[in-house]
Amino acid sequence: xxxxxxxxxxxxxxxxxxxxxxxxxxxxxxxxxxxxxxxxxxxxxxxxxxxxxxxxxxxxxxxxxxxxxxxxxxxxxxxxxxxxxxxxxxxxxxxxxxxxxxxxxxxxxxxxxxxxxxx
Amino acid sequence: xxxxxxxxxxxxxxxxxxxxxxxxxxxxxxxxxxxxxxxxxxxxxxxxxxxxxxxxxxxxxxxxxxxxxxxxxxxxxxxxxxxxxxxxxxxxxxxxxxxxxxxxxxxxxxxxx
Numbered sequence: 071x072x073x074x075x076x077x078x079x080x081x082x083x084x085x086x087x088x089x090x091x092x093x094x095x096x097x098x099x100x101x102x103x104x105x106x107x108x109x110x111x112x113x114x115x116x117x118x119x120x121x122x123x124x125x126x127x128x129x130x131x132x133x134x135x136x137x138x139x140x141x142x143x144x145x146x147x148x149x150x151x152x153x154x155x156x157x158x159x160x161x162x163x164x165x166x167x168x169x170x171x172x173x174x175x176x177x178x179x180x181x182x183x184x185x186x187x188x189x
Numbered sequence: 190x191x192x193x194x195x196x197x198x199x200x201x202x203x204x205x206x207x208x209x210x211x212x213x214x215x216x217x218x219x220x221x222x223x224x225x226x227x228x229x230x231x232x233x234x235x236x237x238x239x240x241x242x243x244x245x246x247x248x249x250x251x252x253x254x255x256x257x258x259x260x261x262x263x264x265x266x267x268x269x270x271x272x273x274x275x276x277x278x279x280x281x282x283x284x285x286x287x288x289x290x291x292x293x294x295x296x297x298x299x300x301x302x
Contacts, residue, residue: 072232074232112295113290113292114292115289115291126289165288178233178288180232180234181232182231183232
């Protein structure tokens with residue numbers, strides 16, 4: 071257990087439905103990341119938050135996807151009008167960084183993921 | 190982003206050293222090499238990272254060639270619990286200090302009794 075939790079662990083939905091996932095990072099971590107992983111592939115970066123600000127978004131994040139981190143703590147990832155191609159593992163990670171440590175690597179701690187199946 | 194090349198799979202006997210290679214011939218001077226692993230049904234786990242010197246921690250050793258075009262992750266005494274997919278990643282760095290991890294397909298290491 072890394073200290074990063076994700077809920078739910080599994081989600082099965084029908085095409086066209088909306089789904090929302092939650093990530094609770096390690097409490098003092100100010101950076102939060104979302105990745106997506108399909109079968110047989112490595113995780114792909116989706117988006118990144120520094121505190122409550124969403125600073126980076128991948129081109130993979132279509133307009134059906136939205137992520138928030140309203141108080142700089144937990145984060146939600148919502149997928150609207152799900153498609154079968156959205157079926158994947160959605161991983162959340164967090165890390166701690168500061169201006170003083172900006173050139174120091176602070177490892178990302180990953181949660182167990184939410185496995186989404188779109189029927 | 191620098192690309193990495195890893196063998197898709199490797200086998201290792203329990204108790205023996207596992208040596209996992211990675212090629213990153215286009216790495217630039219300020220890019221680090223990171224290793225993560227992913228045990229089945231879990232999220233990736235950080236192992237080690239380095240710039241140009243060899244590194245060792247409680248989990249593994251990282252050997253980087255002098256020209257930095259390749260590296261090897263060494264698990265000195267592999268156990269069954271080391272069975273996982275191992276990812277070699279080159280760090281993408283921006284001025285903000287944001288560190289996007291670009292994963293490839295990794296090496297699936299199977300440790301057998």
